[in-house]
Amino acid sequence: MKHAFAVGLALFGAVAAGPSFAHAHGDHQGHAQGGHAAHAHAGHGAQAMPSPDAMAAMPVSASVAVSACWIRLLPSPAPSAGYFIAANKGSETATLAGAASASYGHVMLHQTTHTDGMSRMSHVQGVEIPAGQKLEFKPGGYHIMLEKPSGEIKVGDTVPMQFLLASGEKAEADCEVKPANTLAK
Ligand SMILES: [Cu+2]
Structure with missing residues (x-):
């Protein structure tokens, strides 16, 4: 990368x-x-996430900001899910291409879709955020899937997350770890 x-x-x-x-x-x-x-x-x-060093060297986006990030913690080895709001204050469409965290070995962008009463999850390569819009990652829709925790992660912890944009920039947020029965922030 x-x-x-x-x-x-x-x-x-x-x-x-x-x-x-x-x-x-x-x-x-x-x-x-x-x-x-x-x-x-x-x-x-962008399908493969850059190395932590490459991520650290990326400039922080001036137009895309991530807020209200939280993680629904499930007992390992079940993956936990992350939710947040991505706001694009810029004048061009931004594309969120992935996320990474020092606390998890594997982070993927996922989308839950509901068809004929069935709910399924799929990996998404990129999520577009139109200029001036906010996109909410929330239960039942877009989320980040968090696997391979690098250590013990507990309810109440704060997990730093980096969000990779297709432009080569990043956004950063601290995500609050919440219990498995949390439905929304
Ligand atoms: Cu998922």
Whole structure:
């Protein structure tokens, strides 16, 4: 993922350099093509979470903020679920591509869907948050699935969580650990 992050920076560089090369149409096209391919690659790479070091090096988003994060603790080895509100104060759609925490070895974005009275859970690659909108991750809908706790996690603990955006930025929140019978914050 360090690679994908570097590609993201290169893409930014290509876009920033664009106007100065506007007269050289051929070159500009070349940059645009390369940039597009790099972007697609970075998006694909977001399926695998970056290393903790890479995550730590990512800039914090100025437009996307996560709040009201809490975790419904289930006894291990059952996965616990995390819920929160992601607000996009920016002027462009943001895509939440994943989450990570030092307290869990495996964190995935999930969605619960209900069809014909059946409820099922699926892994989602990315969740779009339109400009100016809030998206609530709550029981029965989007959630983060938390597996492989790195130590004992108890009700009342606070778990730091990092949220990866497809832009290569991150948002951070502290999640309050609540009992299994909690229905909403
Ligand atoms: Cu799930």
